[in-house]
Amino acid sequence: MAAIVALLWCTLFTFSASPLGYALSLNYYDQTCPQAESTITDAVKKAVINDNTVPSALLRMHFHDCFIRGCDASVLLNSVGKNTAEKDGPPNISLHAFHVIDNAKKEVEALCPGVVSCADILALAARDAVVLSGGPTWEVPKGRKDGRISKASETKQLPSPTFSISQLQQSFSQRGLSMEDLVALSGGHTLGFSHCSSFQNRIHNFNTTHDVDPSMHPSFAASLKSVCPAQNKAKNAGTTMDSSSTTFDTTYYKLLLQGKSLFSSDQALLTNTKTQGLVSKFASSHEAFTMAFVKSMIKMSSLTGGQEVRLDCRVVN
Template sequence: MGFQIEKIWMTIMVVAICLSNGRIEAQVKVGFYSGSCPTAELIIQEEVEKALTGDPGVGADLLRMFFHDCFASGCDASILLDSTANNTAEKDAKVNLTLEGFEIIDNIKERLEAVCKGVVSCADIIAFAARDSVAHYGGVHFKVAGGRRDGRVSRAADASILPSADQNLSQLTKLFISRGLSQSDMIILSGAHTIGISHCDAFAGQLYDVHADGYEAMDEKYAAHLRQRCPPGSNNTVVMNPHSQFVFDNRYYKNLLSRHGLFVSDRTLLSTHGTETQVRRYASNYKRFQRKFADAMFKLGKMDVLTGADGEIRANCRAIN
């Protein structure tokens, strides 16, 4: 009798552990809203298309928003919360001050609340909007899991962990590994720089200091063009990929090989044989890049998510309930 009771308790413990280990996988899944809000993904796609028709570049912001949200403190829409009198939120951290597209998320949320009140999280809206932005630019329409819940905390200090334009390969690799991502994930996610713009102050220091880390790796004609665009003291903007500004292609990697990488953090991907080999593979094989990018985005989207009874479904993405 005692032996059977012990076996029962052991079975319960094993089931509990399995459930615990599979908790995120069970609750964050592709097609999460197929029953509770069947039109959710369509509504998000429609609003993204509308926004990009009016402002073709804002899709890059929506993609960057997703990365900054997930990488800083998990995919919990903390980047959408407004600052309060007692707290400076993530969106007001220096690294996020140039980020646009928050009103697009507001518009999506308003439409979703009208048809499926209290169902679709702001965190999931960001994830789907990033995917739809990539697809709009001609990139792969990858699968996105749903079921994330929204966090109640947003601190500007949490954004300090985000990668910066002047970091080298060793620094970036350690940073990504600390967040559960690999060096290969870092190289493929860097491919998002095939779209978007940058403000001059993110890289101008390299242009006027010949001793700056990574300066010598930049093509001199390209550097001269950037100096013309970014005179000392200015904060103009430059296109990340002037060859195909609004196309989600593998040109980023081709630019690196021709020494047209904008940031030190871009050019450093050529600093070892192993990383350069990966860059060359993506530069020569568009389909491989698209496939690997889709896999990395799916992985990024499951970073430190809130599920079940954790967090909440915000009625307004800018404020906790």
């Protein structure tokens, strides 16, 4: 697997450069901070021992970071004065585990002050999150810089759980990501938890004809309605993304084919011949899924755009 991943990197991303003209490389910190990766991995491992929701949180955080201004750690910045930052935008209110990045940054700063960007720490932590959940490993290209701008208003650019296939395709293609990337990265939904608000549209007043989305398996819809009643008042009500929500596997795709996916955007993958074929392929082959996921993660995490190496991940220098 490692050899395949290295080949993917060499073939596709050796010259991956940001609009600002800097390239990423696998050995970026070999001379300046050789212990950076192992230090970050240790920080993630410690956090996971205490909280098994950390991996899904870190993976989601990295995705939400990369889709706004590239992977520049702008999602980590705190709101200041009149500026409301990304982390306080509606799609990001439920993000958590920021402390894991803070702890990793603190330990890396003690080793190599001012060298390792918060954006690289988040990209490496997301990889570690997948590995610690039983998923594949890969060499992460490094050399990202941290951004100085973070606006909650820009979080509306994130793909919504209610998106159709055409909306998803447009969102991903604007970032140079293909339909295969879309289906592979959707596999990240194998980890984590969703609040009722993200799938409420499918189980109550779906349309003028149906109360519940007819593409949803009836018993699955009934179980969701019991957790998320129409007048739900429980703030943290919701359900796990799949039945093995702390294990990185192909369960998400298998359930999707059974009409047991949570989001409209998940179900949308079955409304297009190409994406439906990929869902079936990944459901039946763990190897095909993990290879595609690694390739797409490297591609997505190579969307760069920052300007500095922050000394504190929550504030600009």
